[in-house]
Amino acid sequence: MGVIVGLLLLATLVTVRVTTxxxxxxxxxDAAKDFFTLSISVFIESLxxxxxxxxLSVLVQVWVPASVFDRLLPRTPVLRRVAMxxxxxxxxxxxxxxxxxxxxxxxxxxxxxxxxxxxxxxxILNPVTIITTxxxxxxxxxxxxxxxxxxxVVANLxxxxxxxxxxxxxxxxxxxxxxxxxxHTEHTTRSxxxxxxxxxxxxxxxxxPALVVGCAIAGAIQVGVSRDxxxxxxxxxVWSVLALMALAFVVSICSNVDxxxxxxxxxxxMPGAIVAFLVFGAMIDIKMLALLRxxxxxxxxxxxxxxxxxxxxxxxxxxxxxx
Amino acid sequence: MSTESARGxxxxxxxxxxxxxxxxxxxxxxxxxxxVVAVLVVTAGALSLANAxxxxxxxxxxxxxxxxxxxxxxxxxxxxxxPVREVTSAQWSITPATDAELTVAGNExxxxxxxxxxxxxxxxxxxxxxxVATGATGTLEYTFRTPDPQLFTxxxxxxxxxxxxxxFSGAVTDEVVFEAERIQEYxxxxxxxxxxxxxxxxxPVLGLEPLADRPAVTVPTPPALAIRxxxxxxxxxxxxxxxxxxxxxxxGGESTVASTLFVYDLSDASGVPIEVTGIGGMPLxxxxxxxxPGTGSLVAQGPDQQLYLIxxxxxxxxxxxxxxxELRGFIPGTARLVVADFLGGSVLDLVAGSNEPITLREPxxxxxxxxxxxxxxxxxxxxxxxxxxxYETSSVSSALYFxxxxxxxxxxxxxxxxxxxxxxxxxxxxxxxxxxxxSPEGVPDHYPVEPGFTATMVYLINVEDGTSERRxxxxxxxxxx
Numbered sequence: 133m134g135v136i137v138g139l140l141l142l143a144t145l146v147t148v149r150v151t152t153x154x155x156x157x158x159x160x161x162d163a164a165k166d167f168f169t170l171s172i173s174v175f176i177e178s179l180x181x182x183x184x185x186x187x188l189s190v191l192v193q194v195w196v197p198a199s200v201f202d203r204l205l206p207r208t209p210v211l212r213r214v215a216m217x218x219x220x221x222x223x224x225x226x227x228x229x230x231x232x233x234x235x236x237x238x239x240x241x242x243x244x245x246x247x248x249x250x251x252x253x254x255x256i257l258n259p260v261t262i263i264t265t266x267x268x269x270x271x272x273x274x275x276x277x278x279x280x281x282x283x284x285v286v287a288n289l290x291x292x293x294x295x296x297x298x299x300x301x302x303x304x305x306x307x308x309x310x311x312x313x314x315x316h317t318e319h320t321t322r323s324x325x326x327x328x329x330x331x332x333x334x335x336x337x338x339x340x341p342a343l344v345v346g347c348a349i350a351g352a353i354q355v356g357v358s359r360d361x362x363x364x365x366x367x368x369x370v371w372s373v374l375a376l377m378a379l380a381f382v383v384s385i386c387s388n389v390d391x392x393x394x395x396x397x398x399x400x401x402m403p404g405a406i407v408a409f410l411v412f413g414a415m416i417d418i419k420m421l422a423l424l425r426x427x428x429x430x431x432x433x434x435x436x437x438x439x440x441x442x443x444x445x446x447x448x449x450x451x452x453x454x455x
Numbered sequence: 456m457s458t459e460s461a462r463g464x465x466x467x468x469x470x471x472x473x474x475x476x477x478x479x480x481x482x483x484x485x486x487x488x489x490x491v492v493a494v495l496v497v498t499a500g501a502l503s504l505a506n507a508x509x510x511x512x513x514x515x516x517x518x519x520x521x522x523x524x525x526x527x528x529x530x531x532x533x534x535x536x537x538p539v540r541e542v543t544s545a546q547w548s549i550t551p552a553t554d555a556e557l558t559v560a561g562n563e564x565x566x567x568x569x570x571x572x573x574x575x576x577x578x579x580x581x582x583x584x585x586x587v588a589t590g591a592t593g594t595l596e597y598t599f600r601t602p603d604p605q606l607f608t609x610x611x612x613x614x615x616x617x618x619x620x621x622x623f624s625g626a627v628t629d630e631v632v633f634e635a636e637r638i639q640e641y642x643x644x645x646x647x648x649x650x651x652x653x654x655x656x657x658x659p660v661l662g663l664e665p666l667a668d669r670p671a672v673t674v675p676t677p678p679a680l681a682i683r684x685x686x687x688x689x690x691x692x693x694x695x696x697x698x699x700x701x702x703x704x705x706x707g708g709e710s711t712v713a714s715t716l717f718v719y720d721l722s723d724a725s726g727v728p729i730e731v732t733g734i735g736g737m738p739l740x741x742x743x744x745x746x747x748p749g750t751g752s753l754v755a756q757g758p759d760q761q762l763y764l765i766x767x768x769x770x771x772x773x774x775x776x777x778x779x780x781e782l783r784g785f786i787p788g789t790a791r792l793v794v795a796d797f798l799g800g801s802v803l804d805l806v807a808g809s810n811e812p813i814t815l816r817e818p819x820x821x822x823x824x825x826x827x828x829x830x831x832x833x834x835x836x837x838x839x840x841x842x843x844x845x846y847e848t849s850s851v852s853s854a855l856y857f858x859x860x861x862x863x864x865x866x867x868x869x870x871x872x873x874x875x876x877x878x879x880x881x882x883x884x885x886x887x888x889x890x891x892x893x894s895p896e897g898v899p900d901h902y903p904v905e906p907g908f909t910a911t912m913v914y915l916i917n918v919e920d921g922t923s924e925r926r927x928x929x930x931x932x933x934x935x936x
Binding site: 272273289293296297298299366367368369370371372402403435438439442443445446449450452453455 | 477480481483487491495496499502503506507509514536537561588589
């Protein structure tokens, strides 16, 4: 049934595209055009990473034995979280791709705090992000070092804090928590291939609507908020950090390419603001919150956002003070 | 379910058995969250305050000292960590004092030097700035040292001639970089010295002698009676020289001596010199020529005194510049060529394509002094040589003068009354003069081209105050080539 609905939807979109391709676009206002352009650009940029993340998630959930993680990860909780924060080195996907993978890790039995550590660190501590940041800024003003060190510290702080929660499963949405239970029971009743297909369908049908909504909100806010205002704030050591954090939250750009995006602001904004953009935006943005909401409760996300934002602010202000 | 998860479940079950304990743990988590947030808020507040009180700081500097000593108008960019307010002239300084203009745009302070900077000099720039957003003040200070360029002279002695290398500051003196039985002239071309020597039959040979670890190159020339006026353009990797060679007359006529200008492109792998031709590709006899500074173009003078602007590597036709008696050189840092005419002089602006006569203030000097070479600093000020000839003793004494709108002053007089100035020229940055002085005991060396004297020294003089800076052995400094 779902396949039929999907095909019908696809056919409708193709029909609309074919029949309206030649129509003039003057009927749309500039704001509407900007909205569609910005929303679709974020969506298209994120989509491959989401699918890659879903595939990796399915592999982790279905094909990697649970004992692998127990065998490979250290026993001490602190060291486990440190190891999880460095897992992104082997999984170079952006933050949106890491959400399904983090879900897979939870399903496979890792704690919520460990998965959160991975989720926060992996978009920054992965080779693609490090290389693109280096290409954009080199070693100038400690931006690259600030991003790597800052990302590592913030992710582990988040992991440590949530590890102190007495019932970590309460940090998850009831629906996702229930699906974890179902996944455990399915292990014994279905073949791996069938479970893979079902997990892929489940993850994509959960992620894609959230991605669409997140991209639409990001596009709408970018149209609504004047960039001139943010640029006017760029000359202040404090406001510049807040302005670029707000920009990172709104534009929802993937961590693999965000360094090139913010490079254009490098001449106007202070180095600490750039670092805050690169750390905060890689961990939390509108699109990411929409995706995270599929897995974590609102309260968890409020705490998560507040602490990541404050950490990024401190990091940015610190860099501004010394760089 | 993994072991970890199982452990977590057992722990949670245990906790479920103790609601009070769980309640305490929840409260502890809440307190922990609040504590983390509070610590971060306080830290952010403290850092905000510190940032607001801290003035702008220097984050990077962009300057190329190598070009700053070669050309006027070069820039030094100071970048601050935050945008700064406009800066008045009272808020910045540069030592030693140098004519410059400072502009501010955002977090960039651009200092444009009106003149070339001096050699081997430490410059310090200090700017008092205030942040645009916070108003907090700070002092930017940056110090850099300009390069200590090398200078070459030609020393002719009995049996062997040498090219000597010196550094401007005096750290290196009289270092022999090339020697041969006879050296006629030379020019500096990047890491090479283009040197005219003579083979065993006395035929002139042009070679490129490496200053760095590179192979020597012999420049092919037609069978030459003479090679002269060797000049180089390091920026364009070009070497130019006039070859005097026999050209057979057409139809069995007598052969004549032709002076042909060739250009050798160091970056051309073929290694074949290019003959510089006139309009329509016709052979061009060249009497004198010079490169346009900083370019590969040249100005050549034919035997009819017609000047041509020529791009030897391009396909464009030579541009006639009119008939003028003599090339007197370019005004430093410009493409404005001073030429001598029958009734005075003109300035040919090769960029604007204009030709303006120059009216110079008449030097207030003894009219009995014989005039010599003129070198121009700008359209109104120039150096000029004057010789006093004592017909009774057959001796000549010289002095160098500078004339501008304010009058005429003596710049240099050789220490010995009977010494005389052979030649002189400005340094590439126009801040020093190299003056060739022949001592009374100097005798002619009788070279057919570029003749010189023994006992010749080069004096380096500061243009600004006329102070003598150094003396170098030899003559023909590369500044004058």
